[in-house]
Amino acid sequence: MTTTQHARPTAPHSRTQHLVNVSGGKDSTAIYLLALESGRPYRAVFADTGNEHELTYEYVARLHERTGGPKVETVKADFSRQLARHREYVLREWPRQGIDDAIVQEAARLHEPTGNPYLDLCISKGRFPSRMAQFCTSELKETPITTQIVGPMLKAGPVLQWLGVRAAESAHRARLPRFNRHESGSMLWRPIFRWGIEDVWAQHRRHALRPNPLYAHGMGRVGCLPCVNCRKDELRRIADRFPAHIDRIRRWEDVVSAANKRRSATFFPAVTDPTDADRPGSYSRIDTLVEWSRTTHGGRQFGLFFDEQPGGGCASDLGLCESTPSSEDPSAAGTHTARAASMQPAFSEQPR
């Protein structure tokens, strides 16, 4: 018997408004479908970080057509005010610090909002997020969902947020409660907390819904592409299958570097060059890391390079970012083929 059968929703309040957080990944899709099965009216929200794959945008935009559920609403963080504030600081303080005028003017020009939340956040902070400073989840997902959707809903009554978090995903997630109050005043509920990955696929099969196609491309998780919690093998697959996204990260590194005083910023900023053990402290740009991600055994390579870094995993109370597969998934330690196979539910009929 699967845990799926024990997860029927019970609303704590008759006026409760239900909000499902959707990332485009398998777990949040499972709770979207669970809410649909409950027969209650609900809203669904997706936070667009600006660092997502086009297949995820398409999957989220068409989820309602394929399931009969509500259209997923999209929110986006806006960093215009932070950029304007920091631009003023650059123009006022950098010349006093003796910084060359050409550099000041270039940095100030780059503080014009691009409209891409991830890039604008990094320009305004002068750096990319990292495992140790994972401000991306709160700034790009939690805050826009809270201010643009949850806050207005709370004015009409209690809000219950449904979260696609499972205990089996990570030790951190296993310590989370099934229910708790969020600082916004809403309640958080993790209805598939005890589900295994097979329950999640069974839920997709029950609705004849194909999961996000990124899993079929060998991605172990759906979310930012790449995510700061990306592992070595994931980075290699992204570079092999979606080189345009590596090109984008390279352009972003150029922009964020030119917009900050250090004239340096790397997407994975807290790591030294894994291909050059003789020069510890030299930070690695995306191309160096892609090159390293293709190394196998022998020579100078740091096999556990990313995995040894402290932090890791989405630390948000809301669990809005999908985790990299853990030991619960046979794919976690397996080959690309094994991972891709286990990331696909088997369908007995034609999926949508």
Ligand code: SF4
């Ligand atoms: S933790 Fe990863 S998926 Fe989540 S916002 Fe940060 S980069 Fe994106």
